[in-house]
Amino acid sequence: MAFDDGPDSFPRLRNVGVAGMLVSFGESLSEPANRAALAFRAELEREGWAGVEETSTSLVSAFLRFDPVHLGHDALRERLEVLLATRDWYEAPLPSGRRLWRIPAVFGTELAPQLGDAAAAAGLSEAEAIASLTETRVRVQTIGFAPGQPYLGSLPEAWDIPRQSALTSQIPEGALAVAIRQLVLFSVSTPTGWQHVGQTAVRLFRPEAEEPFLLRPGDEVEFTRTDAEGLEALRRDPRGGAEERPLP
């Protein structure tokens, strides 16, 4: 029985239980590994192999859920290895069909009370922090934790700040929070160690809507500044003022 994690080189294939396979492009988050995971998963979706029931991405991996009764592990591994060898996935272009979103947010104030602390941890003034967070276009690197909840990155190096060890007892839905060069836009109200620097009016998962999910992995996002009054008005918009356009 093989209990080791396999070779340390990447890309690397690992079983997840009996009916899952993980194709990892790195040990830790990096821009090329995230691009590779997104591009490789898009290719898997295009291929549409019989027996593969579903695919997804995490930060640096593509995941396949498959039917091992009809698609054996060895056969699947072989096909994945062949597909991996067809190109340098770290250099692959990002999938098509992605969108650029502009999402209004209030930075700081009582609506996002940790802007000052987070800016200080990043060595920035509040004004510099807001400028950095609104000028950096970030990508949906993965969606997880709760339905529709994106992890966005990468922010400039200054934002490589740790998560708080003491959790914020409850961060509201639509909160924008920062740590480890990433932003999380919260789709549910939850305790968190991420620092609350902005507040949006978006609802990322609306099960009753025609299009229940706002964002998809690979989409890009720019945050724009609004004030408390503007945010209140945006709460009446089902999309919370988020606007999209297709990315080339």
Next chain:
Amino acid sequence: MSGALRIHRAGPGLTLQDGGRPGYLALGLSRGGAADPLALAEGAALLGQDAGLAAIEMAGMGGEFEATAPLRIALTGAPMVATLDGTRLAWNASHSLQPGQRLGIGAAREGIYGYLHVGGGFEAEERLGARSAHLAAGIGAPLDAGESLTTGKDTGTATGLCLPQEARFSGGTLRIVASVHTGRFPESLRARFEDTVFQRDPRSNRMAARLASEGEGFGIDIGRAILSEAIVPGDIQITGDGTPFVLMAECQTTGGYPRIGTVLPCDLPRVAQAGPGARLAFRFVTLEEAVAAETRAAEARATLGRRVEPLIRDPASIPDLLSYQLVSGVTAGRELEPEGG
């Protein structure tokens, strides 16, 4: 014809469940669906209908129900005390429910999740392609007294059928395979895990089953944090304090705790159905053994219909009475026998 089922009294854990919502992992939504998928398949076999139809899942306790039109029902999963106007009903069987009759379903005698199926299934509005409640994701809500559930068009007529109940309500030794982090657990710790007897902690739910045991925990020092990766139902995560949690149907889609192994999908209902006092143990098997077990389980599910038999053989419905060995053929009273295994 279509009708409705009125709920007069509801236990605290009643939800509509079906096969769940595949296809949304990439968007952070796990598949969910019935905690005991075999029970769904059994209900479908008893009523001769599609296994994708929605049924009522009852966690630990049922309720009281009434039909507005003649209705076929089937009762599967954890055996509960069921009565029709006070008369005891067989479990893992189909029955007919006439308007005005009261169906009472009490506490589970063993196991956790019982299922109430109707001919034609329940016709709740679909959300993202399924009718099942996914409470962790905010889809659907627990069923409550006063609600009336519309039932779909029933194309079948047979009732009074039963299926032998596959023992899965009192724990047992479950098969697990190595998963992404198994190699990070020292051999001695894996051996101790296999030697430990667990109970499903009552704080367990549709997201995860907490495994309680005597003795020290199973935590490992993983150095720097593990990057969050795809997780699947059946994965056994070890949290920071060393407690194992088996992920269930409504788990999150990614997680960062180390995983010592993964329970075979065909053994997972035993975790969901491990009631008070049930003892659970785990044993590593090879991937080949796991796939062989899954293949056998899939075949058994696909051929459940062949194992359906009359609950009570009414002599009037037997065309050639004299050819039957009446003594060995009688199956009435099966519901009073103790569960095997």
